[in-house]
Amino acid sequence: MTKRRWLQGLLLMILVALGIFAYQTRQASQAGGSITAVGSTALQPLVEAAGEQYTADHLGTFINVQGGGTGTGLSQIQEGAVQIGDSDLFAAEQKGIRAKGLVDHRVAVVGITPIVNRKNGITRLTTKQLTAVFTGQVTNWKQVGGKDLPIVLINRAQGSGTRATFEQFGIAGHQAKTAQEQDSSGMVRQIVQTTPGAISYVAFSYVTKAVQAVSLNGVAPTEDNVVTNRWKIWSYEHLYTKGQPTGLTKDFIAYVQSPTIQKTLVRQLGYLSPSQMHVTRDVNGQVTPIGGTHS
Amino acid sequence: MTKSPEQLEQELKRRSKAAKLEIWGRVVSFSALILIVAVVVAIIGFVASKGLATFTTNHVNLWDFLSGKNWNPSLTDAHGKPEVGALSMIVGSFLITVLSAIVATPFAIGTAVFMNEISPNRGAKILQPVTELLVGIPSVVYGFIGLSVVVPFTRSVFGGSGFGILSGTCVLFVMILPTVTSMSADALRAVPRYYREASLALGATQWQTIYKVVLRAATPGLMTAVVFGMARAFGEALAVQMVIGNAALMPHSLVDPAATLTSVLTTGIGNTVMGSLQNNALWSLALVLLLMSLVFNLIIRLIGRKGRLQ
Numbered sequence: 001m002t003k004r005r006w007l008q009g010l011l012l013m014i015l016v017a018l019g020i021f022a023y024q025t026r027q028a029s030q031a032g033g034s035i036t037a038v039g040s041t042a043l044q045p046l047v048e049a050a051g052e053q054y055t056a057d058h059l060g061t062f063i064n065v066q067g068g069g070t071g072t073g074l075s076q077i078q079e080g081a082v083q084i085g086d087s088d089l090f091a092a093e094q095k096g097i098r099a100k101g102l103v104d105h106r107v108a109v110v111g112i113t114p115i116v117n118r119k120n121g122i123t124r125l126t127t128k129q130l131t132a133v134f135t136g137q138v139t140n141w142k143q144v145g146g147k148d149l150p151i152v153l154i155n156r157a158q159g160s161g162t163r164a165t166f167e168q169f170g171i172a173g174h175q176a177k178t179a180q181e182q183d184s185s186g187m188v189r190q191i192v193q194t195t196p197g198a199i200s201y202v203a204f205s206y207v208t209k210a211v212q213a214v215s216l217n218g219v220a221p222t223e224d225n226v227v228t229n230r231w232k233i234w235s236y237e238h239l240y241t242k243g244q245p246t247g248l249t250k251d252f253i254a255y256v257q258s259p260t261i262q263k264t265l266v267r268q269l270g271y272l273s274p275s276q277m278h279v280t281r282d283v284n285g286q287v288t289p290i291g292g293t294h295s
Numbered sequence: 296m297t298k299s300p301e302q303l304e305q306e307l308k309r310r311s312k313a314a315k316l317e318i319w320g321r322v323v324s325f326s327a328l329i330l331i332v333a334v335v336v337a338i339i340g341f342v343a344s345k346g347l348a349t350f351t352t353n354h355v356n357l358w359d360f361l362s363g364k365n366w367n368p369s370l371t372d373a374h375g376k377p378e379v380g381a382l383s384m385i386v387g388s389f390l391i392t393v394l395s396a397i398v399a400t401p402f403a404i405g406t407a408v409f410m411n412e413i414s415p416n417r418g419a420k421i422l423q424p425v426t427e428l429l430v431g432i433p434s435v436v437y438g439f440i441g442l443s444v445v446v447p448f449t450r451s452v453f454g455g456s457g458f459g460i461l462s463g464t465c466v467l468f469v470m471i472l473p474t475v476t477s478m479s480a481d482a483l484r485a486v487p488r489y490y491r492e493a494s495l496a497l498g499a500t501q502w503q504t505i506y507k508v509v510l511r512a513a514t515p516g517l518m519t520a521v522v523f524g525m526a527r528a529f530g531e532a533l534a535v536q537m538v539i540g541n542a543a544l545m546p547h548s549l550v551d552p553a554a555t556l557t558s559v560l561t562t563g564i565g566n567t568v569m570g571s572l573q574n575n576a577l578w579s580l581a582l583v584l585l586l587m588s589l590v591f592n593l594i595i596r597l598i599g600r601k602g603r604l605q
Binding site for chain 1: 365366367368369370447450454455456457458536540541542543544552554561562563564565566567568569570571572573574
């Protein structure tokens with residue numbers, strides 16, 4: 001009997017402790033000291049790292065960062081369920097999203113490059129060849145100047161921002177042939193690295209010595225070439241808000257766009273800063289040079 | 296101390312402590328039941344409403360959905376209809392399920408026979424804990440092993456990328472093996488002892504007894520075990536997704552990338568927007584998955600009923 005009493009007491013204490021904890025967190029979120037950012041997994045590391053730094057500098061605030069994918073981010077922000085939606089795409093490009101009412105904050109630029117297995121014997125291709133490879137017109141690497149190896153296509157999942165960018169700017173708007181699909185860039189690199197004949201595409205930050213990045217039309221996939229738009233396959237990373245941001249959301253986005261973060265975190269994590277760019281690109285792919293910074 | 300009749304009557308009419316406890320117990324267990332039923336109904340209702348939206352709001356033809364071979368929800372075909380043909384995934388799911396069950400069944404029944412008939416002592420000491428351990432390994436671990444061991448192996452033997460139904464079968468077979476084994480063992484254990492005694496008394500050897508008596512008598516139970524394993528294989532997502540390659544194509548060979556209902560669901564759901572056709576189409580896949588597991592359950596019940604009648 002005493003043992004049972006003791007157990008009941010313990011249970012009660014745990015309940016009370018949980019109640020207090022819940023009450024505390026409720027206070028924090030009610031005070032407007034907490035916001036949630038949901039969406040793109042490609043952008044997640046940056047928002048997470050920036051959020052940690054921000055909360056360390058501003059006690060009492062909390063930036064809750066979740067993945068889930070670009071589609072999730074945009075649909076959640078459209079419904080107003082979260083404060084920030086992370087996206088690899090312009091909201092207007094995503095099907096099922098009414099871009100009106102969503103405000104775009106560009107926080108980074110990411111370059112995307114085709115990568116191939118080192119055994120393929122390919123280091124350069126033309127856009128035409130790349131398109132032929134990804135649409136299935138060419139099925140062996142020797143047809144485009146490589147070794148006698150069958151081509152193994154690896155796509156990112158349908159609706160992935162990286163895939164959308166690659167299809168739009170890498171293979172001239174064609175739809176890649178249905179083939180293997182993987183839902184993360186790390187996995188894609190791993191497969192390309194180990195599979196002879198494999199080709200896929202990843203963000204610059206995922207390129208390592210173990211895979212071969214491919215030059216396109218004589219242009220190497222480097223940051224300098226992205227900045228001048230000589231390398232065409234790149235996209236903005238967006239933070240979307242519903243209407244103009246206010247309060248903590250506004251402060252946090254300003255913080256991510258501030259020179260301190262743009263010069264440190266953004267660069268460290270393998271993105272480019274939009275302020276480095278010599279051009280801007282709109283939702284239709286229209287490129288305009290930024291005045292005064294010709295190169 | 297004597298009690299007045301009124302006092303006595305009151306005391307007798309009052310509910311005893313035990314009776315109160317009983318009512319309390321009934322309330323608790325009944326509300327638990329209600330909660331579970333409500334959750335199940337809510338899940339089925341939600342998946343059905345989302346999954347049927349493809350056909351009601353997006354006006355996709357049910358037959359096109361079930362028999363179409365092109366899965367590209369964001370594109371439209373020549374007739375302006377969205378390409379939401381799920382056949383390749385349905386085929387992929389069934390193929391991988393049936394194959395892994397075919398591979399797993401002999402191993403499972405063999406293990407169960409060893410544990411129950413041939414060497415009950417050693418079986419209970421070694422095999423039982425080992426199979427239980429296999430059940431406890433998370434599916435992501437199976438997937439990871441599949442990715443780093445099975446896929447390179449099939450690649451080096453059969454060429455290609457190594458991703459495909461064959462790799463998926465290898466992983467799934469190990470995953471469902473413990474389930475099928477322990478259920479088969481239960482089925483063998485349920486065979487009455489006097490069956491064996493009678494057989495042995497007639498001069499049958501142990502092998503003859505196992506083959507002609509025990510396994511025959513346990514057939515419904517063994518079939519239930521296999522179907523249960525198949526149900527598990529059908530619904531497994533993560534491990535399969537890591538090794539099958541996720542290409543929504545009709546499988547032409549066992550070593551080409553293919554896709555299952557679950558693998559397409561897990562890769563796609565984060566990249567679509569709630570309420571859009573792309574999202575609804577994925578929910579339709581989930582609905583197919585749910586209906587199939589209901590079918591598996593029905594089969595298990597049918598087998599069970601048939602077994603009892605015999």
